[in-house]
Amino acid sequence: MKNFKDKVAVITGAGSGIGRALAQELAASGAKLALSDINEAGLKKTASDLGLAEDRLMTRVLDVADRQAFYDFADDVVNHFGYANMIFNNAGVALGATVEDMNYDDFEWLMNINFWGVVYGTKAFLPYLKQAGEGHIINISSIFGLVGIPTQSAYNAAKFAVRGFTESLRIELEMEGSPVSCTSIHPGGIKTNIAKAARFDASAEKLTGAGKDQSIQDFEKMFRTTPEEAASTILKGVRGNKRRVLIGSDAVAVDTMQRLLPTSYQKLIAMGQKYMAKK
Ligand SMILES: NC(=O)c1ccc[n+]([C@@H]2O[C@H](COP(=O)([O-])OP(=O)(O)OC[C@H]3O[C@@H](n4cnc5c(N)ncnc54)[C@H](O)[C@@H]3O)[C@@H](O)[C@H]2O)c1
Incomplete structure (x- = not known):
């Protein structure tokens, strides 16, 4: 999609x-x-910051983990505007916990938002995007959709799944000559609220030596890119119909590490974590 004028996003x-x-x-x-x-x-x-008139803006309080509510939202968007062209499946949460001690409530909470929310958004809007004659699905994965990170297994599982789901969809859409395309987005550290809003299990501290506040600080130290830069990179990727978009030099570095050391990167990450724990 080259031009966003009057497209419904x-x-x-x-x-x-x-x-x-x-x-x-x-x-x-x-x-x-x-x-x-x-x-x-x-x-x-x-x-309110956008200051758009009602014919150009609608809002909805929506929990993306609520499948029926997501489908109702899709119907309402098309009733309001007459069509829909882009869905950005962006809502997400984070969780720090080890596999052994992570409770199922936290695991399912994260999967319901970060994975199932993306599936519901994709499937609820896809028929409408086709109907519009030009559409794009933008699914936000992460660099944690490229490499495994200790205490992030739930987040890793969801973000790897988003990547696989989106890559499979992309091939299906191409095979059927669809007017809809899709892109998997892999941000590195972006300066947002995600770490502060995360759930944190005591087991993560046991493994890494860092408590919740320290972990937030450690993550936020690595957040290099602004949300505005991230948005701009994502929209450039949509205009260029990219299959995969990496955001930030940290994302490029992680992607390169994964390609050069497809499995032994794990040793480097363990060494890095131990080094951080000693600091
Ligand atoms: N910030 C980063 O470093 C980073 C890196 C890689 C990927 N991401 C991904 O980018 C996306 C956006 O995150 P962000 O960094 O802007 O974080 P953020 O916390 O600033 O924004 C996330 C938004 O999602 C909303 N949300 C949470 N649960 C929801 C639910 N059940 N239903 C609907 N909305 C819900 C929150 O209210 C919040 O407004 C997420 O999918 C995240 O996993 C972020």
Whole structure:
């Protein structure tokens, strides 16, 4: 999709971080927006800052883990605007816990948002995107969809799954000559709220030696890219119909490490974690 003017873009997790920055850049590019988030206050702030008229903006408090609510939202977006062209499956959460001690409630909470939310968004909107004659599905994975990281197994599982799901979909769409395409997005560290909003299990501290506050600080130290830069890289990828988009020099470095050391990168990560724990 080369041009966003008057295209209808749907964004989940639009109340903060990357989702909010996507809304801002898409609005500036002339798109009409359907914004959603589970956090009403954040959503309202994003919407009011845009200052768009009602015929160019709709908002919905939506939990992406609620399948029926997501399908209802898709119907309502198309009732409101008449069509839909892009779905950015962006809403996401984080969790620190070891595999052994992670409880199923936390694991399922994360998978329901980070994986099933992406599946629901894709499947609810795909028929409408086809109907519009031009569409793009943008699924936000992570560099943690490329490499495994200790205490991040749930997040890794969801983000690897988003990548596999999106790559499979891309081939299906190409094989059928669909007017819809899709892209898997792999941000490195982006300066957003994600670490502060994360759930953190005591088992993560047992393994790494870092408690919740320290872990947030450690993660945030590695966050190099602004949400605005991330949004701009994502939209460039959509315009170029890219299969995979890496965001930030850290993402490029991790991708390179994974290609050069497809399995032994794991030893490097363990060494890095031990070094951090001693500091
Ligand atoms: N920040 C990073 O370093 C980074 C790196 C790689 C990938 N990502 C991914 O980018 C995406 C956006 O995250 P962000 O960094 O902007 O974080 P953020 O915390 O700033 O924003 C995430 C948004 O998702 C919303 N959300 C959470 N649970 C939801 C639910 N059940 N239903 C609907 N909305 C919900 C939150 O309210 C929030 O507004 C996520 O998928 C995240 O995993 C982020």
